[in-house]
Amino acid sequence: MSAATAVPIRKTTSAYDVEKIRTDFPILQRKVHGHELVYLDNAATSQKPQSVIDAIIRYYEGENANIHRGVHYLSQIATEEFEAGRSTVQRFMNAPDASEIIFTRGTTEAINLVAQTYGRAHLGAGDEVLITAMEHHSNIVPWQMLCEEKGARLRVVPMNDAGELLLDEYEKLLGPRTRIVGLAHVSNALGTINPVKRMIPAAHARGIPVLVDGAQAAPHLAIDVQDLDCDFYALSGHKMYGPTGIGVLYGKAALLDAMPPYQGGGDMISSVTFEKTTYNKVPHKFEAGTPDMAGVAGLKAAIEYMNSVDVAEIAAHEHDLLEYATEVIGSLPGVRLIGTAREKASVLSFVLEDVHPHDIGTILDQEGVAVRTGHHCAQPVMERFCIPATVRASFAMYNTREEVDALARALRKVREVFA
Amino acid sequence: MPELRDLYQEVILEHSKAPRNYKEPAGSNHKAEGYNPLCGDRFTVYLEMDGDTIRDIGFQGAGCAISKASASMMTQSVKGKTKAQAQHIFEQFHDLVTGHSHQHEADLGKLAVFSGVSEFPVRVKCATLAWHTLQAALEGKQDKISTE
Numbered sequence: 001m002s003a004a005t006a007v008p009i010r011k012t013t014s015a016y017d018v019e020k021i022r023t024d025f026p027i028l029q030r031k032v033h034g035h036e037l038v039y040l041d042n043a044a045t046s047q048k049p050q051s052v053i054d055a056i057i058r059y060y061e062g063e064n065a066n067i068h069r070g071v072h073y074l075s076q077i078a079t080e081e082f083e084a085g086r087s088t089v090q091r092f093m094n095a096p097d098a099s100e101i102i103f104t105r106g107t108t109e110a111i112n113l114v115a116q117t118y119g120r121a122h123l124g125a126g127d128e129v130l131i132t133a134m135e136h137h138s139n140i141v142p143w144q145m146l147c148e149e150k151g152a153r154l155r156v157v158p159m160n161d162a163g164e165l166l167l168d169e170y171e172k173l174l175g176p177r178t179r180i181v182g183l184a185h186v187s188n189a190l191g192t193i194n195p196v197k198r199m200i201p202a203a204h205a206r207g208i209p210v211l212v213d214g215a216q217a218a219p220h221l222a223i224d225v226q227d228l229d230c231d232f233y234a235l236s237g238h239k240m241y242g243p244t245g246i247g248v249l250y251g252k253a254a255l256l257d258a259m260p261p262y263q264g265g266g267d268m269i270s271s272v273t274f275e276k277t278t279y280n281k282v283p284h285k286f287e288a289g290t291p292d293m294a295g296v297a298g299l300k301a302a303i304e305y306m307n308s309v310d311v312a313e314i315a316a317h318e319h320d321l322l323e324y325a326t327e328v329i330g331s332l333p334g335v336r337l338i339g340t341a342r343e344k345a346s347v348l349s350f351v352l353e354d355v356h357p358h359d360i361g362t363i364l365d366q367e368g369v370a371v372r373t374g375h376h377c378a379q380p381v382m383e384r385f386c387i388p389a390t391v392r393a394s395f396a397m398y399n400t401r402e403e404v405d406a407l408a409r410a411l412r413k414v415r416e417v418f419a
Numbered sequence: 420m421p422e423l424r425d426l427y428q429e430v431i432l433e434h435s436k437a438p439r440n441y442k443e444p445a446g447s448n449h450k451a452e453g454y455n456p457l458c459g460d461r462f463t464v465y466l467e468m469d470g471d472t473i474r475d476i477g478f479q480g481a482g483c484a485i486s487k488a489s490a491s492m493m494t495q496s497v498k499g500k501t502k503a504q505a506q507h508i509f510e511q512f513h514d515l516v517t518g519h520s521h522q523h524e525a526d527l528g529k530l531a532v533f534s535g536v537s538e539f540p541v542r543v544k545c546a547t548l549a550w551h552t553l554q555a556a557l558e559g560k561q562d563k564i565s566t567e
Contacts, residue, residue, distance in 0.1 A: 033421075354436075355484070356458075356482065356483035356484060357458070357483075358458045358460075358482075358483035358485075358542075358545065359427075359483045359484045359485070362423075362426065362539060362541075362542060363423060363427075366421070366423050373458070374457060374458055374459065375459055382459065388458070388459030388460070388461070388481055388482075389458055389459045417423060417427050417432075418427075418432065418484070
């Protein structure tokens with residue numbers, strides 16, 4: 001009996017129709033190297049449903065005009081669509097007000113925005129920025145650059161061998177010089193869901209704001225910024241079934257109001273003379289230049305699509321896949337799982353004894369199985385576990401148990417090649 | 420369609436499991452470090468140069484099967500060669516793995532087993548990392564070289 005069939009089949013939820021969902025994603029119909037595509041690289045970027053693709057086409061075919069300036073019909077339509085997108089994101093994150101939603105190119109730009117505005121205004125020599133050992137490079141480097149400029153210090157909350165943050169150490173590291181905390185909601189390399197709701201009050205007790213990097217959380221968990229009480233929350237559209245090039249920064253209104261602008265240009269101003277410029281109100285103050293209007297239309301469609309399936313149902317389905325994959329892949333000979341936190345989202349990172357992840361990636365690809373191999377833009381995480389790289393399979397709403405079985409079969413093929 | 424067996428030939432697998440000249444030669448007087456940040460492969464190539472001749476060569480580090488086997492077989496092919504000869508072999512090898520030209524396949528001897536790499540463009544950097552590092556060591560560059 002194969003490991004794949006050794007696990008009892010358990011229905012996820014009666015209403016969840018994964019086959020129906022798969023038909024909504026055109027790319028899943030294609031073949032790779034003569035095999036059905038098994039796309040397990042969702043933590044890098046997710047695939048897009050037809051409704052998202054259609055929304056982008058519809059925008060360019062019927063609505064395109066520059067926003068917030070024209071009095072003509074199309075400009076009004078485009079502006080309404082853009083601001084409707086903002087409201088959709090507001091509800092998705094449960095933000096108190098739509099003006100607290102700033103469109104960016106992605107999570108990376110959102111974090112850079114906070115570092116370069118709030119960070120620059122509040123950090124001085126000897127001050128500290130506190131991040132964690134499992135951050136993506138995009139929540140390390142912007143702070144490192146800022147610390148270098150200001151003579152400030154970047155401090156790091158350590159984690160245990162399972163990939164869970166050491167909360168006692170976190171509390172100790174929150175000091176009188178800490179000016180901001182940057183924290184991944186879900187780790188991209190390990191899948192750990194960090195207890196951000198428990199961590200934020202400790203920072204607030206010392207008057208320190210918290211930025212949550214939600215790039216990996218937004219596709220998998222219901223996001224409620226009021227419940228979390230975070231000060232900033234960043235996410236990327238392309239990881240949650242939306243287009244590339246569009247992302248979001250949520251910020252509490254009082255903080256955003258007091259922050260200096262990020263980039264200068266059109267749309268972020270109220271009036272300009274050569275002597276002085278008066279800045280626009282939030283969120284426009286942070287949206288210089290013509291934004292990605294088609295991207296917002298696509299992101300809006302992506303959120304509507306997720307809502308139509310039900311975010312809680314998606315989470316339950318993915319949790320089932322992760323449990324199944326942990327059992328099936330984890331029991332293959334020579335496999336060592338990297339990231340075994342009690343609370344995890346749908347990321348399975350692992351190494352295979354004696355075979356380098358890069359070789360595994362090539363062999364899996366020949367079987368039509370797309371996984372990520374490498375350091376996942378989290379080199380400090382690799383160092384923590386004393387490995388150069390991992391193989392990462394990451395699941396989305398359209399993946400199936402059969403695809404986990406296909407991954408297991410392809411990994412047996414790796415064993416054959418390297419026998 | 421590219422075939423896996425063309426890439427992972429027996430000779431390559433064997434060298435990756437038991438790399439030759441995996442050492443720092445006692446008389447080593449040149450070295451360079453090579454790094455591929457995309458996959459984390461990292462090698463140090465050591466040379467014992469006698470004038471213009473590579474009297475001894477060794478390497479150490481970690482990487483995938485392709486990069487390790489390539490490093491191992493490289494050390495065998497350039498030992499005893501002059502700097503110019505080693506550079507020439509690298510040029511021919513580079514042409515082979517990038518699919519630029521297979522005309523020197525016969526001249527490359529054992530190294531011809533890497534011809535399958537040309538069907539897997541993302542693996543070219545794996546096959547050439549040790550060679551780029553050798554070149555840096557020959558030129559006496561002190562900086563760590565990177566494939567990116």
